Amino acid sequence: MPKQCEICGKMRQVGNNVSHSNIKTKRVFKPNLQKVRVQLDSGEVKCMNVCTTCIRSGKVAKPAARQIEE
Known part of the structure; x- marks a missing residue:
């Protein structure tokens, strides 16, 4: 898998x-890639x-904070 942004497709230059x-x-x-939790449509x-x-x-739409289950 190339080092590529999954949203805009930015790759190495x-x-x-x-x-x-x-x-x-x-x-x-x-590119400055970060692993992020994304909420899809x-x-x-x-x-x-x-x-x-x-x-x-x-x-990128980030989801609400994770729920802690007890």
């Missing part, structure tokens, strides 16, 4: 490290890997 002498080597930018609660951009923008 490739770029360059640039040294002081302007030598370029390949590097990878990874059907009411089901599921754990998903979601990027922090989706969490901050409100694309």
Whole structure:
């Protein structure tokens, strides 16, 4: 399974490290993924890997706090 946001599909991006002498080597930018409990439209609660951009923008609906059963 790739390191990918399950909401927006954000994946790793490739770029360059640039040294002081302007030598370029390949590097990878990874998305900031968090494992979050998400409440789906059907009411089901599921754990998903979601990027922090989706969490901050409100694309993810978090469920109410868990009930403690005694």
